[in-house]
Amino acid sequence: MSSRLTTIKEKAVSLARADHGCLLVLSFAANLLTFALTLVSSQFPLFDASPHVLLPPPPHFSLRHTLASAVLRWDAFHFAHIAREGYVYEYEWAFLPGVPWIMSHIVHLGPVLGRSARAAPRWELLLSRALWSSILSMFSAHALYDLTALQFGSRPIALLAALLSLLPSSPVTLRIAGYTETFFTLSSYQGMLCCAKKQWLWATFCFMLASAFRSNGILLSGFILWGLVVEPLLESSKIRVGRTLYAAALCALVLAPFVYYQYVAYRLFCLNVPSPAPWCAASPPSIYTYVQRKYWNSGFLLYWTRQQIPNFLLGAPPLILLFTFTLRYIRLALLPRLHAFISPPTPTGAKSSDAPTPPFLPRSIAPHVIHALILSLLLLFASHTQIVLRAAASMPLTYWAAAWLLVERPAWGRWWVGWSVIWGAVSCVLWGVFLPPA
Template sequence: MTDALVGSESHVRILRVCSVLAWILSLSMTALSSNLPLFDSSPNAVLPPSESSWTRLAIHPLLRWDTFYFAHISRHGYIHEHERAFFLGSPLVMRAVAQCLRLFRPVDLHEVQLLSYDELLLGGMVAALSCSSTTTLYRLTLHHMGSPNVAFLASLLSLLPSSPVTLRLVPCTEPFFTYLSYRGMLYCARGQWLLASGCFALAGMFRSNGIMLAGFIIWGMLIEPFITSQKVGITRLPYSIILTSVILMPFVWHQFSAYLVFCTVDNPAPWCSHVPPSIYGYVQAKYWNVGFLRYWTPQQLPNFLIAAPPLALLPSYSAHYLHHALLPRLRASLIPHQSPNKDDSSTPTASPFLAPSIAPHAIHALILTLTLLFAAHTQIILRLAASMPFTYWAAAWLLVEHRRWGKYWVGWSVIWGAVSIILWTTFLPPA
């Protein structure tokens, strides 16, 4: 057994312990800060004081913001139009795990069989706990960058997310979407395209931006072979189209099921005449004011400032990678007689952070960040950054090659992570 393999196994064991400790710390801080006054008392109306104080202590702080929608959808299905902004993945997981937990406690036959909010929240928290993506990130980083130390550093940095509550405790989309995205990316790195497509399709059941994950299939099966001048079999193109279609299916089904409800009646909804008829875009624009530059108002300046660290880090590392790694490869593929200078420090082999295989991650991170910056609620980057391994590769890049800025990132991650827990439990923005 090689030293690298022994070191990798040791890293994985440490990361597992650290992940559990991080979860316990997040839960403890959430429980403690839940004693602070609430800005909005809605959770008290839905979850009245119960006899089981430990259950209330653990569950009550979780019912905030989007969790209201997920819990309501889980109990009753889609009732209101605006609930179609949320996909069915999280409600299904909450309900399934809550039903399993019910098997371990007696149920009064006279009791209403509809799952209660505390059962659904507990089920969601248990499901979120099982979706730790730290070790998957380690294996993904090790595959791409070939350095156990870099993989270990990036994975440790992932234990300092910018939204620890939504990633570790709350039955929102983040823990499930992040885990499935990481697994799919790892399968892509290993050339296991069918498994990757399955993971990405499941991720698409939780968030609409899951459709962007299809880019990893397209890049790995079609674009990368073109850049490296590999021979592509005649079946590769139709196979990649099928796998990509599978990834798009959850989003398409979400729109189609809404179309059947709202557009096949005597008085169809306004969005039914749109091309294409998408309820998702309609409710996002109508109820959340989502659209190009709609968020760019003086009132939203605090949200831009809060989200500034990841908004600055991700495009910076993406631009650095595209300039020093991807563009030289593209030039070399288009001009076959041109070869990179071995003494050039900008060649892809000069740094593990310029590994050729992370090109789709750089492109994906740049597109998603710019989308959130210009056409969404920008502070959502604080919750979505964890779903991109590129975030923690960028943080590791700062620590290794720009140590001063790397220390600033770690300091901000620790401070903001703690502050965000308090803001969440007291029902204060950013959501």
């Protein structure tokens, strides 16, 4: 019997390795296609000539200039300037220091939250070397595969979800532009995988990295809170004080990079200055919230204007997918579990837990569902809604929901794959010619 189990495990490991190899090859091919399409598109006339102002065309062909010019779009201007000069302008504090730090240290060691004492690196060098982030994006599919296999206990579902992740709704920002998505997605996936394995310290470290790149990284602390406090409570109806305090400490560490970022700004703009900034008197004082509202008009329903209807339509496909799956899971899996938790014990007989669990409704993905629902609501009501095209890749639930469509709603699943392919290609062209969405 033991030899048979060993054989089965060895076969499973062998199949997983084969899947990983396949995903690596396909990820490389997807990155190459994204890069080629974006590079070709960047040679067309630009809607906005800002890249040519910052990087004037050289008299002779330069590969470095060509690469740098192709990725110099939208937020890349801000990331590269912060990496080169530090936080000079107030609006730049809307961008967390993760990407600028990496850009700066790829070229040379130097501070980001302040001016470097060394010579500032050339724009071309910063931007062209940021393309190395595409290597990291190739490992996101691996992490998603492992996470899915652990949560669903199914190799086919794991492979399907990982393959679907090769069709993100914003391939340029995820793969080649050196944006936050590359680093945030990989660190989020790895942290979620560590949570599934109950490796809480490693999960905390990964989530800390994520929160240094995007502000919504602080929401990832919910996975630790769920695993250490909520899940044991639902299972045993007991609250363990030690575990709760441990979870609180780990969650505080996840929030630490974002809080420290706010603290640095508070010292610069609020302490020992003749005229403190307007946001210093807020409770709590947050430069991030202030600049997002002042310069990007982010806030509850502030984006809900007639002029933004096209952006809502662009973000509709992933939002509809996420809301459909999360609300279905809550109705069919989470609410019955919560009802069973608060209701009296059932009479002697078959337990509800004995019933087979549908393949896409495992208990273990509950924190993913809650996280995706909260983030989707924030994107819909309090952010630039089309950002969901970039943020969806960091939520495994996006690809689990797409896999569910393909398996249980094949017609809609084929529609999703078709939209992902077409829109992914179109978004590369739009990026190349400097047209929204960003």
